[in-house]
Amino acid sequence: MKPILVAAAVSLVVSILFTPYLIRVFSRQGFGQEIREEVQSQHAAKRGTPTMGGVAILVAMWVGYLVSHLMGGDPMTASGLLVLGLTTALGIVGFLDDFIKIRKQRNLGLNKTAKLVGQLIASVLFAILAIRFANSNGVTPASVELSFLRDITVISFGAIGFVIFAYVAISGWSNAVNFTDGMDGLAGGTAAMVLATYVLISFWQLRNDCFAPSGPMPGCYTVRDPLDIAVVAAAAMAACVGFLWWNAAPAKIFMGDTGSLALGGLLAGLSMVTRTELLMIVIGGVFVVEALSVVLQIVVFRSTRRRLFRMAPFHHHFELAGWAETTVIIRFWVLAGISCMFGVGLFYADWLEKAMILK
Template identity: 35%
Template sequence: MEEWTLLFVLLLSFAAAVILSPLFIPFLRRLKFGQSIREEGPKSHQKKSGTPTMGGIVIVLSILLTSLAIGFGFSEFTMELVLLMLVTIGYGLVGFVDDYLKVARKHNQGLTSKQKLVGQLVIAGLFYLGLLNIGLDTFVSIPGTELGLELGWFYPILIIVMLLAGSNAVNLTDGLDGLLAGTGAIAFGAFAIVAWSTGYIDAALFSTAITGAVLGFLVFNAHPAKVFMGDTGSLALGGAIAAIAILTKMELMLIIIGGVFVIETLSVIIQVISFKTTGKRVFKMSPLHHHYELSGWSEWRVVVTFWMVGMVFAIMGIYIGVWLT
């Protein structure tokens, strides 16, 4: 398969998102599917209240349509492609229910943590059953080396942790206009390059499809955002990036390429531990992007800075995954 296939998939998914977004945004507005802003968040965000949310539907649909084109036109519906679609759509559905409840209640509270966890675990379980079907090995390599660990029975636990951590970490990053769309496009683009170079063609095409869909969505999500992706989009993207890392046997590479998501999550963990143990906060607000906002940075400056940091992590991941492997 030629490299131009990646470009075609990228443009196809980008076009799908750009075409679908103007159709969905007025529809979401008519349904009054507006975002509820949490009161404890930065005061500058209150003006965003009512902005259409659940735009992640556009992202998931664009990925689905492009995946169908991949399955029928460039490749075939391999089990790997089906599993990637399962996780992306499944986690997207969990996010959709969460978003819908928030809109219906007109409050920034959707599914409870336990309800969301159950949904995520069910999808993770189905994903693992699929992995058993294709006989994925339980060896985890250390990026850039010939070393690794045979996890055996512990590997299913790693899969569950990766899917839960990945989806929630990406979800935490979705807090500013264009922040997740930009960092997500960079991370998925990096995985597409590494997967293609190491022979995981289906994962590379799927990663490229997501990159295009997110970039197309970014046209409408960049500051000032006309639409938010909501949990529908963020959970779908988080599940997808973890599933791609697992299927390409780059489990630990997720920490590198998804460095921004890791940092955002760590900032929340540090903040919670510090406040519970000492009564003091390390950051003005977590996740980390809010700290910089409250430090006087403009929203656009925070977003672009995080994009640049994401690019550094992506380049590191490509270097390790392509040239050192």
């Protein structure tokens, strides 16, 4: 428990203190946000607000993780480093996207091909490495089997299939978080709740590890490095909370694609190393709805030449309907909390059922 608390505390302090430094630096450099034409009237005052604040989240997350290991003396693990590496790689893709937007003074950065290639490289490297590095018990960071609350042993992708699946999942989640990042603190607050949920899940997997010294327990989990996964999730959660201090309405800085792509990759990575890939759809329900709203908007418009929503992603639909921005944000946070609680409930119910059956 101590490494988790240390990672969270250090990451929170670094994020809160480092973010205002970035605000000053980015403001002097003119690294300001460009606003979509469709919402110019609602968000005109935000034009020029410093962006690329995701740098603070990444730095705080890494510092919290490293300090936790330095103080605790526990070795870093393949699972933790792979998830952090995936998060950082996608953060770099997002940083390039943000930087191009700033230099060209428009709300379009990397073209779709360049962004997809960046996501592809990060995803393939993660997937290949995640099914290697078996520990002494023969458990790898990720499994080639599809998972919900645990691995679904009857559905196996095979090595090549898992690489393809990982790319789809990672690019899907990174884009979903990116779509959600359109209002002050919306993506950051939602991500913090999802990450807090994964702290609970990975800690529970640690307490019910099939390879614990005391031997396998009823309903135990075959997950490699659950403690280190919890440390990563705690550091990232605290980094988001610290950043939210400055990103909440009215935002002093935006996370930009640097933060949103990184956080999406982080969530996808956590779902794979905890063997909860389909459960993430429940826990991250707000991100799923935001992404689906974009897809549905495109499909309906191309089919009927009419718009299903006033604007996609979904949060802008309510804004254009007259809701105040803070009202939209808080209500979406409430929905995110409900999704997380429902996901935890499903996870615990599965453990309880298996524990009772095995007893």
